[in-house]
Amino acid sequence: xxxxxxxxxxxxxxxxxxxxxxxxxxxxxxxxxxxxxxxxxxxxxxxxxxxxxxxxxxxxxxxxxxxxxxxxxxxxxxxxxxxxxxxxxxxxxxxxxxxxxxxxxxxxxxxxxxxxxxxxxxxxxxxxxxxxxxxxxxxxxxxxxxxxxxxxxxxxxxxxxxxxxxxxxxxxxxxxxxxxxxxxxxxxxxxx
Numbered sequence: 001x002x003x004x005x006x007x008x009x010x011x012x013x014x015x016x017x018x019x020x021x022x023x024x025x026x027x028x029x030x031x032x033x034x035x036x037x038x039x040x041x042x043x044x045x046x047x048x049x050x051x052x053x054x055x056x057x058x059x060x061x062x063x064x065x066x067x068x069x070x071x072x073x074x075x076x077x078x079x080x081x082x083x084x085x086x087x088x089x090x091x092x093x094x095x096x097x098x099x100x101x102x103x104x105x106x107x108x109x110x111x112x113x114x115x116x117x118x119x120x121x122x123x124x125x126x127x128x129x130x131x132x133x134x135x136x137x138x139x140x141x142x143x144x145x146x147x148x149x150x151x152x153x154x155x156x157x158x159x160x161x162x163x164x165x166x167x168x169x170x171x172x173x174x175x176x177x178x179x180x181x182x183x184x185x186x187x188x189x190x191x192x
Contacts, residue, residue, distance in 0.1 A: 001190045003095055005180045006042055006084040008035060016041045020056055024066070039084050043077055046086055067147035076144050083180050091191035094145030096137040097180045106132050113139045113150070115157045115168065133185035135160055138175055141189035145173070156189075 006012075016037055018029055029036045044055035047070055051058075060068040068077075074093050078085045081099035103109070110132055111119055122131060142156040143149055157168040158175070165175040165187075178186040 001087065001089040001093060001174075001176075001188060003085060003087040003178065003188055004046065005097075006086075007181070008038060008079070008082045008084055012038050012042060016044065016055070022060060024062060024068075025060075039077070039079060042084060043075075043086060046088070047073060047075065050088065063147040065147055065149055067144070076141075078140075078144070078186075080184065083184060085178075085180055085186060087188050087190070089190045092145050092147075093188065093190040094141040094143065095186070095188045096140030096144060097178075097184055097186040098133050098137055098140075100129055100133045100183055100185055102129060103132075110135065113153050115159060118159050130185065131160065134163075134177055134187065137185050137187035138165055138177070138189070141175065141187040142173070145189040145191070 018026055021029055021040065025040060044058045047058050048055040050073055058070060060070055063069055074089050074091055076087045076093050076095045078096045080097050083097055085095050085097045087093045087095035110122060114122060114135055118135065138158060138160060139153045143152050146152065146155065156173065159166045159168065163177055165177065167173055167175065172192050173189055174192045175187060175189045178188055180186045
């Protein structure tokens with residue numbers, strides 16, 4: 001498994017134009033603008049480097065829940081704030097990064113994504129923003145690895161203690177916490 005972190009404040013000359021994007025990407029570009037075009041350029045450059053193709057030749061297919069795919073490579077993408085994260089592996093992979101900031105609904109979200117034992121411990125010990133975001137990133141990385149969504153977070157129950165992630169089922173999945181940058185949380189999940 002390999003991951004890369006990019007700072008989107010740096011100057012990345014877009015290689016792609018909206019005409020290079022497929023219909024799904026064009027809709028996202030219309031909503032997000034130039035930052036989206038830069039992120040897709042970076043992703044295509046990395047996929048091209050790994051596949052021996054030109055970035056403009058990279059065409060995506062989409063999984064049942066909209067996860068972009070480029071056979072035979074396995075990859076995933078996440079962005080938050082000014083950071084972009086890409087993960088690559090020879091099997092399914094998911095990555096999530098989040099800019100840590102106080103959230104008004106943190107307790108409600110935590111109750112939905114945390115395993116009951118994790119929730120009870122977290123709730124009793126106060127509302128650690130860092131622990132919340134680490135749990136959130138692990139949850140997101142796991143469901144993104146599967147190509148599902150947050151409603152499937154219960155498919156991979158886990159406990160997070162002292163920075164270690166312990167999956168509660170024997171699924172052959174590995175999870176690593178990452179620190180993309182100061183003030184960010186992140187996690188990568190991949191099939192071993």
